């Protein structure tokens with residue numbers, strides 16, 4: 001099954017929620033321990049859409065195999081040209097080019113929107129994410145040491161940046 005990338009609709013939010021909660025529970029990618037619920041994801045989605053920020057899904061014959069989005073990196077008008085991306089792929093769909101396809105579409109959307117920089121904040125260790133972003137041209141830009149906690153561990157956050 002091949003996946004095609006398309007904008008998410010509200011009907012995709014339960015699948016997006018399930019992927020999000022999987023990564024909250026099982027990986028170091030999202031630094032929180034309490035699961036999200038549909039109301040929270042709906043507010044997130046509507047906020048992105050209202051701001052004109054893309055929320056994309058990889059649709060594999062009706063199954064949401066992953067999603068990607070970008071939001072504001074920081075507030076303040078001086079940061080208006082910089083966005084921070086997120087990309088998550090469902091269990092069982094890894095290593096099939098899903099993230100690469102999502103990110104290609106997300107980067108194209110950011111360029112189209114006139115953005116100049118995309119930042120990935122990668123919680124370490126995450127060799128898959130570092131390799132993914134590196135293969136897309138993101139460059140390592142610095143690491144904040146021990147600023148997060150998850151599963152009882154102190155975690156580093158590495159920033160990677162892509163000049164658009």
Ligand SMILES: CC(C)(COP(=O)(O)OP(=O)(O)OC[C@H]1O[C@@H](n2cnc3c(N)ncnc32)[C@H](O)[C@@H]1OP(=O)(O)O)[C@@H](O)C(=O)NCCC(=O)NCCS
Pocket residue numbers: 023027029086087088089090093094095096097098099100101120121122123126127128129131132133135
């Ligand atoms: C990181 C992640 C999004 C990659 O998704 P994916 O669909 O499996 O990635 P792709 O198949 O598109 O791989 C693209 C490239 O990324 C790199 N890559 C992906 N997974 C990798 C792994 N496990 N180890 C090393 N490199 C990896 C490779 O360079 C790969 O290209 P190749 O397959 O031609 O060698 C996925 O592992 C994931 O959801 N991880 C948990 C969430 C997360 O960390 N998100 C990023 C937060 S910053």
